[in-house]
Amino acid sequence: MKAAVVTDFTQPLELQDRPIPEPGLGQVLVRMETCGLCHTDIHAAHGDWPVKPTPPFVPGHEGVGVVDRVGEGVTVRDVGDRVAIPWLGHACGRCDHCVSGWETLCEQQQNSGYSVDGAFAEYAVADADFVVTVPDAVSPRDAAPLTCAGVTTYKAIKVAGVRPAEKVAIFGVGGLGHLAVQYARIVGGIVVAVDVDDTKLELARSLGADHTVNAATTDPVAAIEALGGIDVAVVTAVIPAVFEQAFAALRRGGRLVCVGLPPETDGPMSLPIFPTVLKGISVIGSIVGTRQDLTEVFELHAAGRTTVVAEPRKLDQVNESIADVLAGRTPARLVFEF
Known part of the structure; x- marks a missing residue:
């Protein structure tokens, strides 16, 4: 073979x-x-x-x-x-x-x-x-990305505990992020997509993102604060500075969900103690999903809920x-x- x-x-x-x-x-x-x-x-x-x-x-x-x-x-x-x-x-x-x-x-x-x-x-x-x-209703080409990119972002939205009408920012609209946008919408989130590529931001809008921010041309923290801040940030990017931007954009009681894993050589994420405590911020690590999570991902796709x-x-x-x-x-x- x-x-x-x-x-x-x-x-x-x-x-x-x-x-x-x-x-x-x-x-x-x-x-x-x-x-x-x-x-x-x-x-x-x-x-x-x-x-x-x-x-x-x-x-x-x-x-x-x-x-x-x-x-x-x-x-x-x-x-x-x-x-x-x-x-x-x-x-x-x-x-x-x-x-x-x-x-x-x-x-x-x-x-x-x-x-x-x-x-x-x-x-x-x-x-x-x-x-x-x-399932028969899920093509092999679609099933492949769902097997990791899908189940990983689905689990991230699950552990974030997104409630209807909460603002959810997806940092990084790629293989994972384009699915995260959709899962956040499925549970009722108002979605902000953040990326440095206008083509990917257009993709996010086509998949239902309510707002988009180009972090290459705009300060993403200021742009998100102008929207009233976010309740949940899901970071699929692999650059530590992006995690820090996502943290800074959170409202009081917000949740930072860390998904992307940078190379070991890229260094740690800096986490400020005072804002974490005084704003009641939760920092959540989310790694892939279980067999049951993947079964649910396939069922949602078979029902036509994701692209x-x-x-x-x-x-x-x-x-x-x-x-x-x-x-x-x-x-x-x-x-x-x-």
Whole structure:
């Protein structure tokens, strides 16, 4: 099978011919149809984060495909099922996080395309219990970005506890942000989209954003304060200064939801103590979502509540695609089609 492999953090990915893997105990073999390119895949390929994957490995955690074979002991999946392979590849199911509905915090978790091989390949093996059914009404091209960008921003809006008519600012309108705009609207938020690209701000307006701010030409804090401030800021950007701007734009009782993860070398976010305390600000870290969250994301899309903006690519364009994402030349999400 063809696979895109990280062999060294300083080198481009290599397209290799690898044997089709065999599903082990409790696993399924999935013939991939699509896989989205997430910024996390780029961080993985470059070794940007403190806990690094070990080359050689295959990235990809927005994989969608059809179960081709099932391993020993698998009773929850059948050959022919269309499933998604998400970031959460495995959790223990026994710790207090798992049993309380926070499996994404499990300390024993395995992550697709990071600690175990992912879906930048024609076939991938995955834990049968942790793949998620893709409804027939959701196309493989749409399902791929929903598998991470969708479930990540959906969870961020959930943990923010957005109430109807609250002002919600989305900082960064890209692969994640264009979906965050829609989830904020679904729960009744009045949405402010912030970006440095007029094309992406136009996309946000087309998806229902009530206000837009170009942070390249306008002070975003002043522009948001002119709107009365915001109750919730969801930051999908990966620049620490943007988190600080989002914090500064919050009203009393506001919530800052941190989603984007910058490279380790970009330094920390500065958090002022007095405004945090005196304004009653909450700072919330939100990381992806559970299997149930992803099921809900697919159900909403199948019901016509969301639109996915994605451009198809082929796997042999993987390095060009990474360059395009880093340069901001993509409309929202890139999806490899097999």
